[in-house]
Each structure stands twice: as structure tokens, then as C-alpha cells.
Amino acid sequence: MAGKNGRFWLIPLAFAVSGLLAFGATWATADRIEHDLRDEAQTALRDAGMRAPAVTIDGRDATVSNVPRGHGERAGTVVGGVEGVRAVDVQEAQTGPAAVRTQRAIDGALRRTPIGFVPYGDELTAGGRSAVAHVADILRSAPTTLRFEVAGHVAPVPNLDDDEARTLSRERADAVAADLAEAGIPRDRLTTVGHGDTRPVAGGDGPEADRANRRVEIHVR
Template sequence: MPGARRLLWLIPLALVVTGGLAAGATFLGADRIESDLTARTRDALVAAELPSATVAFDGRDASIGNVPADQRGRARSVVLGVAGVRTAEVTGQPAEQAPEAGGHVKRDLQVRLDQLLAAEPITFQPDTAELTVQGTRSVSRVADMLTAAPANVTFEVGGHVARVPGGDPEGARTLSEERARVVANKLVEAGIAEDRVRAVGYGDTRPRSESGTTDLDRRVEITVR
């Protein structure tokens, strides 16, 4: 009988432990679901050119914030289009629309951009479209500056290469365009709309140094349009 009483006492304990494990598994599962939905929804918003929008999940229910007033309906549709999302609500005050830039705003931005690139050029490893450490750092700083620009400002990313004795002009143009595209892609990844960035390759036709063969000639320049 004492053994039977001990077994009866263990039954509720086992039920409590089992319930606790099940609750823990449910909590961890919900946390993973929310993390996955958040990551996929943010990707969808960036792809829809709404990179400033924020999103948070309570289970499968989304709360969207920091969206311009005229884009709130579209943002909600984008989020609802993500597999697994149950509901979506745009919350908070609409994000302020960036003012359109006049000529003086563009000129000021170009001056500041030129000063930055003069101090920290976007440079590349010789004969490649691989950024140097300095080039990577410079692109990051440029992206910070350009993402704050008004929405009607566009940018030409011009790629350049160093001169090579007996070099192929077509090969130089191709490499310079590849360099421009590397930088343009990083600007888009930073949140600038793809249709605002144009990559152009100039080959070795616009050297910065006298010889045209230095690191300064393996570069990318950015022009505000």
C-alpha cells in the first residue's frame, strides 16, 4: 500500500512537469514563428520600396508603423501578402514625407558628397570589382548621406579604372561598370530605391591622377541628378 500511495502522488507531479514542458515548447515555437514572420515581412517591405516601415508581431498578427499616409494601404497589402500573416494593422502617426529637393538642395548635397569622396574615395583592388577596406567604409558613409536625401533626387554612380599599358578599352569599360554596379547595389541594399540609382562605366577615360595608374583612378564617383 505505501508503494501504491507513492505512485498516486507521482501522477499529479508528472502531469505538472508534462504541462510545463508543453507550455515551454509552445512559447519557443511562437517565438520562432514571430521571428520568421518579422524577417520575411521586412524583406517584403524593402522589396516594395518601403524600407523605413517597421513591423512587429503578436503571434501571426502584424502591427506596421512609420509609413507615409499615402502608402499605408499599400504597406498593409504587402504585409498581408506574406505567407503566414493572419492580420495586419497600420498603427501610429504617418511618417512625414520627405520634401522635394530644389536646385540648391541638390547642389549642397553634391558639395558634401564630393567632400566626403575626396577625403575617403571609393577604391577597389587592382583589376577587380572588389572594394578595398577603405572603399567599403566610404560606401557605408555615402549610403548614410544619400538615404536622407529627398525622394526626387537621383544618383549616377560612375565607375572608373586605372590605365594599363596596352589595355583593352572595352575590358576597361566593362570593369568600370562592374565597379559602379557594386556600389549601386550597396546603396540599394541601404534603402535607396533602385530606380533612383544608375550605374555607368567610364573605363579609363577620366583619370584622377596624372599617370592614371594609381588607386585614386580605381574608383567610383557619384553625381546628384
């Protein structure tokens, strides 16, 4: 009897272990669903031509923040159309005088010296490094409430398919964000996005057009 009674404790232990395993599996599944929904929502926004607002998922409810003013309804429609998303809360960015001044300063600096890259790579040119350093000075002097989107682009060339172009453009954005963080801009104030070759600023297929399109832009969010 003592032996049997001694084994009774195994029964509740087995239930406890099973419960923990079930909880862990449920948590992992929920986390994976949230991750997948976030990726799908961000992809849908990019495909719709929006500058990748920040997306967070809680369960199946989405929050889309830093949406440019006037684009909230469209962002809500795009994310709401993602299969699996139950509800969407859209938060438009507030554009105040400080944001406008900062964006103008950034745009002026990049018109004078664009953030350029070597062909087919994420290595900055000498001019590109100079441009990033200048932009870092502007961002350091901006109000700490401002956030910035670092958007990468590639030149339209036949050697890259759509996925490769998007990946390379994102790598360029990540390289600039890393340099800005090294220059003292908190990384949590920077988001990155790659637009591939979908937004050229120069037409044609010559070297000058390629250099112009092979770039990174920075937007106040």
C-alpha cells in the first residue's frame, strides 16, 4: 500500500506537466499568429504604396500608428482587409511645426548630398557617408518626440527580381539606420522599410538615373 500511495503524487504531477505543455503550445501558437498578421499587414501597407506605418497586433486586433495625416481611413481599410485581422485602430501622426521644420531640413540636406550606395550593394559611397553624418546632426537637434522612417530604394535594373530588390533596399535602409544610431540617434526612434524599385525619382536607364534611384530617404513620423 505504501508503494501505491507513494505513486499517487505522480497523477497530479502528470496533469500539471500536461497543463504547462498545453499552455506553452497555445502561447507559442498565439505569438506566431500575431507575428504573421503583423508581417502581412505591413506588407499590405507597402503594397498599397503607404510608407509602412508601425503595426502592432494584440490577439487579432491591429493598431496602426504613425499614419500620415489624411491617410487613416485608407490604412484602416488596407489592414482590415488582411485575413485574420478582427479590428483595426488607426492613429494618425500629428504634424506640428517642429516636424515640418525638421523634414524640410532633411529634404534640403539630401537634395544637396543624397545618401548614395555602390551598385548592387548596401555599402555607402563617400558622399553617402557624408550625407548620413549631416542628417545625423539634424536629427540630434530635433525634438525627442519625433520618430523617423528610413526608406531604402534601388534602381530599376533587370538583374534584380521584386523580392531581391525589396531585400536590398531594406538592407540599405538598415545600414543607414545603424550609422545614425552609431552617431547618437536612439534606435527606437528609427524604423526601416525597403521599397525596392517601385519609387524611382529619375527616369531612364543610364548611370545618372541609376545613381539617383539608388538611395535612402528619411521621413519624419
